[in-house]
Amino acid sequence: MASADSENRPGTQEAIPQAVKIIVAGGFGAGKTTMVASVSEITPLSTEEVMTEASQGVDDLGGVENKTTTTVALDFGRITINDDIVLYLFGTPGQDRFWFMWDELVEGALGAVVLADTRRLDTCFHAVDFFERRGVPFVVAVNRFEGAAVYETEEVREALDVSAGVPVVMADARERESSKEVLVALVTHIIDSRRPAMSG
């Protein structure tokens, strides 16, 4: 046990938890920040990333000139799982032009949640494509907004063309319990899809 005054001294040998992450992706305004906030134990933190010169060169293809830097806000929340593990939830930047950040964001991630906004399902195609291509396990969480057409999960699955193995669940990102269920569905899916087939 550490002595009484050691707690506030730097370098104190206190157990250091492993940091792991899950990505919350989806189109602009799909509810990413809301979902991160609803399950996070802290008010979501925000950091900024500045676009580099190299990235800017690519961005110029879009015709944006005379810009040297652009900042992108990254939201993230935290869930202490136990003494050994802290889970971070990172929301992807909503704007399409910040795709280049996804590479770093998904590096080492356990998996991802794709929030599908029923008012504009097409806005999450890119996230689905990205995770499929990278082999990042994901679930689709269908966020039902007021006034939006009501879809069955199977209709959404068909519209998004995700394989039968990918869970598609209904969600309300504003509800902690619902967001928690989505994360449980994701982790269950990751565990199941990693388990080697035993029967056969």
Add this chain to the structure above:
Amino acid sequence: MSAEGRHARRLTDRGTDSSTDGNEPRPDDGREDAEYERFLRPYAVDVGTAEAVPPTTAGTTGPADLDLLALVMAARTPGRHEWLRPERETILNHALRARTVAELAAEVGLPVGQVRVMVAEMVADGSLQRCGPSRPLGRQDILHAVLVGLRSL
């Protein structure tokens, strides 16, 4: 929309990759352009990122080695070194326990890229030390623990 839709879209996007340099104006078709951009970026930027990464001397920590979840901890209390460098003082005060680079960036309110450079310098001058988990776990153990933890939230 049919299942074919997304794949068709994907193929079209790939097609435009070689047929346009992106400078051609495309009136009335902002969406098409946006889609094109989204598909281009993940590939094109890989290269840029790699080039932007400064070479690191073996055995030392450079900014490029510090990902968002890299853990660092204060190796000393703030002192004269932090005179007129409030961000560093903030970092040291916040890193009494192991902290991720992302958390430190949020805490000092500076872009992650800048904080990475700062943290790398502080590791180099001995103010901060990089640390790993006390009990590193395998991926399966992590997943099962995360599942239990989430369920009991």
